[in-house]
Amino acid sequence: METTKDRLTIQTPEQVGFEYVLAGLGSRTAAFLVDTVIRWFFVFAIVVIVALSLRFLPALNLSGWVADLSKTWLIALAVLAYSLVDLGYFLFFEALWSGQTPGKRRQGLRVIRMNGQPIGWVESSIRNILRAVDLLAGFYPVGIVVVFLSHNNQRIGDYAAGTVVIVERKQSVPGDRKQFLAPRVLTHPEIEWYVSRLKPAQYQVLRSFLERRDQMEQGHRHELARLLSHQVFKKMSKSTRINISYESFIEEIIALYEKRRRAI
Amino acid sequence: MENDTPLGTEKKFIVRLVGLKPGASRETLVQALQRLFKGKTAEEIGKALERLPLVLSRSVTEDKARQIKLFLEAQGAILKITYSASAIIAPPKERPRPEIAPAKQMPQAGESAPAGVERRAKPRVHTGIQVKPMGVGEILDRSFRLLRHYFWLFFIIIFIPQAVFFVVNLGLQFFVSGGIRQDVSGSMLAGFGISGVLAFILFLVVQFWAQGALIHAVSETYLGHSTSIKASYGAMRNRLGRLIGTMILWSILVFGIPALFAIGAAVAVPSLAMMGLGGLFTGIIVVVVVILAIWIFTTLFLNWILADKVVVLEEIGWMKALRRSKELMKGRTEPGFWKSIKTKASLIILVGIIIGIGIHFLFQLPGVLLGIVFPAGILITTIQGILNSASASLATVYAAIAMILFYYDIRVRKEGFDLKMMAEKL
Numbered sequence: 001m002e003t004t005k006d007r008l009t010i011q012t013p014e015q016v017g018f019e020y021v022l023a024g025l026g027s028r029t030a031a032f033l034v035d036t037v038i039r040w041f042f043v044f045a046i047v048v049i050v051a052l053s054l055r056f057l058p059a060l061n062l063s064g065w066v067a068d069l070s071k072t073w074l075i076a077l078a079v080l081a082y083s084l085v086d087l088g089y090f091l092f093f094e095a096l097w098s099g100q101t102p103g104k105r106r107q108g109l110r111v112i113r114m115n116g117q118p119i120g121w122v123e124s125s126i127r128n129i130l131r132a133v134d135l136l137a138g139f140y141p142v143g144i145v146v147v148f149l150s151h152n153n154q155r156i157g158d159y160a161a162g163t164v165v166i167v168e169r170k171q172s173v174p175g176d177r178k179q180f181l182a183p184r185v186l187t188h189p190e191i192e193w194y195v196s197r198l199k200p201a202q203y204q205v206l207r208s209f210l211e212r213r214d215q216m217e218q219g220h221r222h223e224l225a226r227l228l229s230h231q232v233f234k235k236m237s238k239s240t241r242i243n244i245s246y247e248s249f250i251e252e253i254i255a256l257y258e259k260r261r262r263a264i
Numbered sequence: 265m266e267n268d269t270p271l272g273t274e275k276k277f278i279v280r281l282v283g284l285k286p287g288a289s290r291e292t293l294v295q296a297l298q299r300l301f302k303g304k305t306a307e308e309i310g311k312a313l314e315r316l317p318l319v320l321s322r323s324v325t326e327d328k329a330r331q332i333k334l335f336l337e338a339q340g341a342i343l344k345i346t347y348s349a350s351a352i353i354a355p356p357k358e359r360p361r362p363e364i365a366p367a368k369q370m371p372q373a374g375e376s377a378p379a380g381v382e383r384r385a386k387p388r389v390h391t392g393i394q395v396k397p398m399g400v401g402e403i404l405d406r407s408f409r410l411l412r413h414y415f416w417l418f419f420i421i422i423f424i425p426q427a428v429f430f431v432v433n434l435g436l437q438f439f440v441s442g443g444i445r446q447d448v449s450g451s452m453l454a455g456f457g458i459s460g461v462l463a464f465i466l467f468l469v470v471q472f473w474a475q476g477a478l479i480h481a482v483s484e485t486y487l488g489h490s491t492s493i494k495a496s497y498g499a500m501r502n503r504l505g506r507l508i509g510t511m512i513l514w515s516i517l518v519f520g521i522p523a524l525f526a527i528g529a530a531v532a533v534p535s536l537a538m539m540g541l542g543g544l545f546t547g548i549i550v551v552v553v554v555i556l557a558i559w560i561f562t563t564l565f566l567n568w569i570l571a572d573k574v575v576v577l578e579e580i581g582w583m584k585a586l587r588r589s590k591e592l593m594k595g596r597t598e599p600g601f602w603k604s605i606k607t608k609a610s611l612i613i614l615v616g617i618i619i620g621i622g623i624h625f626l627f628q629l630p631g632v633l634l635g636i637v638f639p640a641g642i643l644i645t646t647i648q649g650i651l652n653s654a655s656a657s658l659a660t661v662y663a664a665i666a667m668i669l670f671y672y673d674i675r676v677r678k679e680g681f682d683l684k685m686m687a688e689k690l
Contacts, residue, residue, distance in 0.1 A: 006409060026404020026666065029615045107401050141626030144619060148412060167401070205686045212397070212680060215597040220679040227687045 010116040020166040023109045034103030042085045050078040095124040127157035195256045276323040280344045288340025296339040407666040425470040426653035432463040476500040479576040482668040506581035518564045522557040529553035573671040597677040616663025627655030
């Protein structure tokens with residue numbers, strides 16, 4: 001059976017293991033797409049600046065070295081600027097942003113060293129100079145095959161620099177994780193008994209429903225709320241007459257469970 | 265076992281096969297089941313395994329149930345044995361229904377569950393598999409992992425139509441170029457033409473069959489079950505006609521409607537020019553029509569992009585499949601432009617295309633180099649053809665897997681089928 005995630009475990013001398021989720025080909029390509037759009041924007045800016053300079057510089061009657069700038073020199077400078085953007089974009093961003101580019105940041109990816117430490121100028125330079133080999137004609141044909149065959153999803157540049165690309169852990173609390181207030185009067189006396197026996201996995205199912213219900217279609221949302229409530233009624237196995245909606249009933253259970261957990 | 269019953273009593277048990285253990289081989293289990301059900305063929309058992317849970321016996325003694333459990337669990341089966349309220353002794357009692365009277369959430373007038381909530385095939389998910397909402401990055405990475413893990417399964421499924429096309433094409437080329445006969449008459453050429461058309465139809469049928477088989481194989485492996493090339497193609501046998509019909513309808517509508525606009529513009533522009541409305545006015549009309557045609561194409565393409573998955577996994581076809589695909593693709597499940605369903609689908613397709621181009625490039629390059637270095641001949645043509653077929657298969661398989669996972673992700677988000685499954689075990 002396929003594993004849900006590719007992982008890299010780094011063992012410290014104290015026998016403490018740090019586990020990282022490795023980024024796959026898809027998310028890396030998506031990040032590369034974002035970076036490509038940004039690089040094109042830079043390249044477009046260079047082209048516009050050069051075109052404007054060629055058009056208006058002679059008319060300004062400038063003196064000194066600026067006046068000596070010929071058309072050829074301007075084009076040479078533009079080519080140099082393009083090369084800097086093409087190679088330097090990844091190199092500078094990864095070295096200065098601890099292994100991230102705007103695209104990687106957008107996708108939640110980061111380049112780290114194989115020992116878990118952040119990458120520096122040397123690693124960034126090696127992996128990005130060798131990008132030319134992986135990239136070959138712009139569509140990463142070599143990179144795709146090497147990543148496919150690699151145990152840690154590394155391309156040639158990663159192997160040479162001793163780096164891996166990982167998925168960053170999301171630190172933020174989900175925005176919709178709101179607190180539900182336990183009611184003063186319970187709609188059903190058996191609820192407290194049920195909540196006292198509720199296992200964490202069961203709580204998680206009910207909680208997940210409340211967190212995700214806004215994404216669901218109305219019909220499926222009602223159906224699921226009904227199904228979950230019926231399962232709870234079945235467990236309580238007594239009179240199950242309630243005068244609130246199924247969703248409010250589930251909210252009540254969650255509120256009581258969380259209140260009990262806080263008290264413990 | 266859920267109930268302990270003393271031996272020798274008349275208490276009976278129901279034995280159900282509810283799933284396969286991670287990594288279990290379906291073939292081994294089929295063989296094991298054949299030993300239990302001697303009258304059944306492997307094909308019949310294989311078919312029955314596609315519709316789990318499967319009741320193996322409704323009334324066995326505890327001893328027998330234990331034996332079956334030990335035997336089949338060793339072959340990788342997951343069994344559920346429940347106590348049967350002895351049908352021999354007394355008729356089953358009807359379970360008392362709980363009195364449930366929710367005040368606010370009774371179905372309102374005019375508010376009904378979306379069409380086919382009950383009708384839809386319920387996906388069977390392996391207990392060891394985690395199905396949850398995923399972001400675009402997670403879908404793409406999961407697709408990559410699936411492809412890597414089941415590479416040969418997916419590759420061969422998608423390579424078969426390419427191989428058929430290649431062999432037929434090579435045969436025709438060989439024949440026409442005089443490899444067999446030099447004196448090709450007019451009637452023979454007509455024969456080649458008809459053969460070519462028949463070969464194309466054959467290729468289309470095999471291509472759709474492979475498309476369906478891939479959807480089945482990816483779905484099975486994603487949900488934690490094992491499958492094979494034969495089982496995947498076999499599962500498509502009774503859905504093939506529906507899939508071909510739906511996909512032809514899909515192609516006619518997606519490509520035909522924008523094409524009608526283009527034809528309309530092609531007819532209108534000369535007419536307008538003859539009426540003296542040339543220049544800027546005609547230019548504006550052309551631009552508007554082109555933009556409109558692109559917009560219509562994109563909208564229809566994205567609305568109906570899940571139609572093939574719907575045909576295979578939900579067993580509905582034709583316009584119903586297109587409507588169901590549109591229903592899944594409409595609306596948004598998360599706030600923000602980048603997280604809208606259609607944007608996600610576009611991004612997945614774009615990434616798939618880029619990876620596909622990369623793979624195509626890598627596989628085409630040796631063929632091109634061979635063509636430059638060596639003189640053209642049957643061997644070089646054959647090698648180039650094999651490389652072309654392989655690159656065409658590899659280039660499409662990744663995006664296809666990602667779109668199947670995307671289909672499941674929408675169902676997880678909009679229909680909460682993972683929660684429905686977990687709810688049943690609550």
